[in-house]
Amino acid sequence: TAPRGTPDIGGCDSEPIHIPGSIQPHGLLLVADPRTRTVVGGAGDIEGRLAEGWLGATLDALLGPDMSAPLQAAVQQAPHTVVTRLGLLAGRAETFEVLLHRAAQGILVELEPAPEVRLGAAEVLAGLDAAAVSFERAADLRNLCAEAAAVFRRITGFDRVMIYQFLDDEAGTVLGEAKAKEMGSFLNHHFPGSDIPRQARALYVRNRVRVIPDVSYTPAPLRPAEAGLAQLDLSDVMLRSVSPIHIQYLRNMGVGASASVSIVKDGLLWGLVACHHRTPRRLPYELRMACQSLAANLARQIRTREEAMQYRDRIRLHGAEDSLADYLSADAPVEEVLTRHGDDLRRALGADGFAVVEADRVRTCGRCPDETALRRIARWVEARAQRRAFSTHTLPALLPAAAEVAPLASGVAAVNIPGDAPLVLLWLRAEQVEVVNWAGNPHRDDPADPNAQLTPRASFEAWSETVRGKARAWSMAEVETINRLGHAVLQARQNRRVRDLNRRL
Numbered sequence: 129t130a131p132r133g134t135p136d137i138g139g140c141d142s143e144p145i146h147i148p149g150s151i152q153p154h155g156l157l158l159v160a161d162p163r164t165r166t167v168v169g170g171a172g173d174i175e176g177r178l179a180e181g182w183l184g185a186t187l188d189a190l191l192g193p194d195m196s197a198p199l200q201a202a203v204q205q206a207p208h209t210v211v212t213r214l215g216l217l218a219g220r221a222e223t224f225e226v227l228l229h230r231a232a233q234g235i236l237v238e239l240e241p242a243p244e245v246r247l248g249a250a251e252v253l254a255g256l257d258a259a260a261v262s263f264e265r266a267a268d269l270r271n272l273c274a275e276a277a278a279v280f281r282r283i284t285g286f287d288r289v290m291i292y293q294f295l296d297d298e299a300g301t302v303l304g305e306a307k308a309k310e311m312g313s314f315l316n317h318h319f320p321g322s323d324i325p326r327q328a329r330a331l332y333v334r335n336r337v338r339v340i341p342d343v344s345y346t347p348a349p350l351r352p353a354e355a356g357l358a359q360l361d362l363s364d365v366m367l368r369s370v371s372p373i374h375i376q377y378l379r380n381m382g383v384g385a386s387a388s389v390s391i392v393k394d395g396l397l398w399g400l401v402a403c404h405h406r407t408p409r410r411l412p413y414e415l416r417m418a419c420q421s422l423a424a425n426l427a428r429q430i431r432t433r434e435e436a437m438q439y440r441d442r443i444r445l446h447g448a449e450d451s452l453a454d455y456l457s458a459d460a461p462v463e464e465v466l467t468r469h470g471d472d473l474r475r476a477l478g479a480d481g482f483a484v485v486e487a488d489r490v491r492t493c494g495r496c497p498d499e500t501a502l503r504r505i506a507r508w509v510e511a512r513a514q515r516r517a518f519s520t521h522t523l524p525a526l527l528p529a530a531a532e533v534a535p536l537a538s539g540v541a542a543v544n545i546p547g548d549a550p551l552v553l554l555w556l557r558a559e560q561v562e563v564v565n566w567a568g569n570p571h572r573d574d575p576a577d578p579n580a581q582l583t584p585r586a587s588f589e590a591w592s593e594t595v596r597g598k599a600r601a602w603s604m605a606e607v608e609t610i611n612r613l614g615h616a617v618l619q620a621r622q623n624r625r626v627r628d629l630n631r632r633l
């Protein structure tokens with residue numbers, strides 16, 4: 129669920145994707161009255177079958193005795209609950225995988241042609257086990273996502289697999305990728321939240337795997353027309369026909385088949401495993417379930433890595449405070465201490481640049497704009513950083529004169545040390561687009577038409593526009609640390625003054 133005020137780009141958020149009135153035609157959907165259990169309609173390659181006697185037949189007769197227990201369970205469920213049971217509808221010319229759902233409007237039965245070779249349970253479990261072990265071995269979140277992409281690619285056989293993470297600001301980024309050599313890379317690319325609109329994200333928490341085996345399919349409408357099934361809620365139906373906007377997106381990308389698996393962490397959609405294939409490709413039921421189980425495991429591993437990261441951040445911040453306190457207790461002038469350890473102070477706060485601005489001198493570490501720009505920023509923050517640290521991750525919006533140095537300084541956190549020789553300490557963060565460019569240089573060698581809409585390239589550009597002049601935000605813990613560092617420096621200066629005074633007396 130998105131915060132209020134998120135732009136509704138092109139009405140993406142309002143497309144009712146759960147009631148498309150049609151399915152993808154690689155399977156059949158039957159709709160039955162929950163009371164009588166008789167088939168009232170369906171979709172897919174169904175005209176002939178309905179005419180042949182399926183319409184009005186009972187599910188018991190159609191599905192046979194093997195499915196009678198799950199059928200009974202589905203009938204007894206409260207509406208909206210899903211009873212997904214796998215069974216085989218055999219004994220005809222075709223063999224189908226059968227999935228049952230209890231929807232508000234009836235019992236839904238999905239029939240998908242069963243693959244010729246079925247994987248054994250032992251094989252699937254052994255694969256899951258090996259994958260879980262490799263997840264546990266990953267050193268950090270990035271390694272975990274790279275490993276996960278490789279594992280999902282091995283399992284699904286898709287040409288390109290990406291671990292896509294939703295970011296706080298309703299954007300997303302590709303954190304891990306595994307792909308065939310010939311496929312383009314999207315690693316580190318950022319996309320606006322609207323590429324996967326709000327209602328889709330909500331649906332993906334509920335229904336965790338979706339597959340589009342052939343993006344050039346023709347949707348198969350629910351029949352017969354007079355059954356009034358056009359508004360049937362297909363939220364839980366695997367065969368649900370997909371948003372035409374998204375189909376166009378995939379076509380524009382040169383993708384022939386897509387599958388995605390939700391990564392749900394603590395009940396929230398953390399991200400997706402996004403799989404692309406150049407040609408049509410199915411993902412049989414066993415593999416879908418294996419992917420779902422693996423994604424749940426991945427979500428737990430992600431949480432562990434994120435907690436470790438937060439813990440490390442805290443340790444690093446405290447470490448920086450402690451070390452600075454030690455250094456300051458030495459006899460050297462504070463501004464010298466600050467610059468000697470400037471790179472540590474910069475890194476500890478996750479900044480790209482660090483500057484110590486004095487009346488007659490500016491000392492810098494890391495990537496910083498020139499002295500004139502630093503002085504301008506310092507003058508501006510001085511009044512705002514009295515006693516308390518000041519921070520912003522959208523400096524150009526507040527100080528238009530800083531716009532020209534936005535690539536290096538869209539974010540600033542500062543503290544002012546008053547006294548006879550006042551100091552301003554500046555931590556600077558680069559514009560996010562710039563940081564992403566350093567990391568991955570997105571789309572540099574992508575020959576796609578730059579005017580094409582609904583492509584990752586256009587999306588990346590849209591994202592770039594929305595984050596112009598913005599840096600990664602400062603955390604509360606970081607600003608607090610800067611506060612304390614400021615106090616420590618002020619204190620050190622006062623101590624020194626008292627010491628000098630005592631010496632003189």
Ligand code: BLA
Nearest residue numbers: 138140145314319323324328370371374386387388402584
């Ligand atoms: C769905 N959009 C999706 C999905 C993904 C993306 C992964 C999930 C469906 C699936 O499994 O294929 C987006 N896919 C991406 C991105 C990359 C990728 C960013 O591979 C990057 C490499 N999409 C748009 C715009 C709109 C839009 C502008 O780009 C709306 C105007 C809509 N996307 C849209 C909708 C869905 C979707 C409606 C839901 C599809 C469905 O489940 O019916």
